Amino acid sequence: MRHWFLTLILWLAHAFCGPAYAEKAPASHVALVVGSGAYAGADALPNVLSETQAIATRFRELGYRVIYLQNPQRQDILRALAILRLMARDAQQVVFYLAGHGFMQDGRAYYVPVDAGGAARQARVGAALPVMLFARAVSERPRQKIIFFDACRSVFAVPEPSEAPPPLSWQAGLALAYASAPGTEAYDGRLGQSPFARAFLRHVGPQSPPLAELMRKVRLDVVQQTQGAQVPWFQSAMLIEAYLQRRPD
Template structure:
């Protein structure tokens, strides 16, 4: 969905009304929106003279987008039934509604523009006062009726206050909002409900966020274009490595890895191993790790050998603080694709080789890095790599069945259920070509599906699994 975003943050009000975090909050929101692929127009410390241009821009361009977002952080108030978002030139308190109107954006003006486009998704996010003249206040806020297709989100309830700071260097509201914006497939209604719960909890019930919605269509900030964690310590160009392009000798080497030609990829590895790791920055090491695994997974033999001897090869890339950006890239490539999205089908061809280094204490930071990203995916069927081993119990319900074949009679073990932590994974495993296999073969497939080291899988079954088949009702056609 093509989205236009207008983001405003105002700090520099007159003496006694100066804010500390509004610009910082708006900056973080702007950067996040850009990473989400939105067309962002970012303004700070706007004056009365900027307001007509901003409103004209919105009115002129809204027709070219599927959705719009208007975010404001600063002072706001209500006067005579109108809600105002103030520029830094606004007198606080205003002399009257006429002076307020000259120096502020009227919420009704934005809603008037939105009302002409009821079939679009239009959002207003206002981190501003609603009771006193601090950023956690206003003169009070009048009731708002949003036109169809609009959601208005306030940082606090009508006639209530909100904090200018308090959470991760931001206001409680924007800080929490930033925590949730990257959540893939989290609807806008679900997102703001989560924000409300978190803000209420963090402020011990003193601040309750508020929304008014007349949305008809569903809307998701992140539909997969942004990796879930917004705190990942690498540039977007290597997290979404399809975008990576570097006009340098190193960039030309990465191009070789992306060639899908085994000989060229092997030549790229030979060249990169001649480069001193100290000359590469963390983003280069990260994207290098990703591309080595990508080439190895595709069959480039020298890259496969590099992964098979990973314990030796990653040592040269170890940082003094314990970070290993090359290993981080390899691990990231296993679970995340070239758009930075969590993979449905993991790159697990060489996973057992990679997991051999998981017990090395000096590499703990890398396994903590990927473990934290996997925790955020909330996939409770996936193994969380760690330097400390945990046995994964796989519970299997099966029965012996005597079956006549063309040549003989044999006993088969008919599996009716496979579960991990009470999660039924029977259907997924039945898709593998396991028929007639034994317990060892089943462990291979479980390891592949769950991305678990084979030695950590323990099969719990009342009968010995020697010739496995699935009940017809569990088979997938």
């Protein structure tokens, strides 16, 4: 029986119902960090937990309220998204960092929970989660939504149209930062971090540049680490300049 969900509920009960809550300013920045590495057999990703722990810590240092999931199953992620929606009700910016296995089908990226299979050749499309679902979960009001997808975008070769969810459209205020180009792999790396996570931690801090410039630095870093084998990709529909760190009011 996993205890993270009960711990999270107790933390939220204290945060939202405690006597001091009314005196605190609303959280303007929240983040969901998901690290999935406990896939079966050869699909296991040994670096994911150590790197996502460091990334969750970095977001906390930048002033975010953070939900961090280790090896969650599909339903765990969906429950966390429901909690995040409550936690972020007044947030100006929501950031997601998803590390694990992923794939593409019909031009859409999917994140693979540990109970949905492993690499693209094994994952069940109906059990995987489209990356746009994460943004949709916190799109009930205008806000900035940034998704970092540290997973492969290899093309899923066996279509399962009966299981595939309907496409979710782009929205204003959304940015997607992929660890790899369309149709390519994202490497797990060595020394406890993937190339993308290593570059992220190297360049994200209190003095980080705007998001688009930050991603250019991350892209160059990853390309240098992998000798051009992995090229991060960035797409944005932001309406204003976005920063990962909280800016002075």
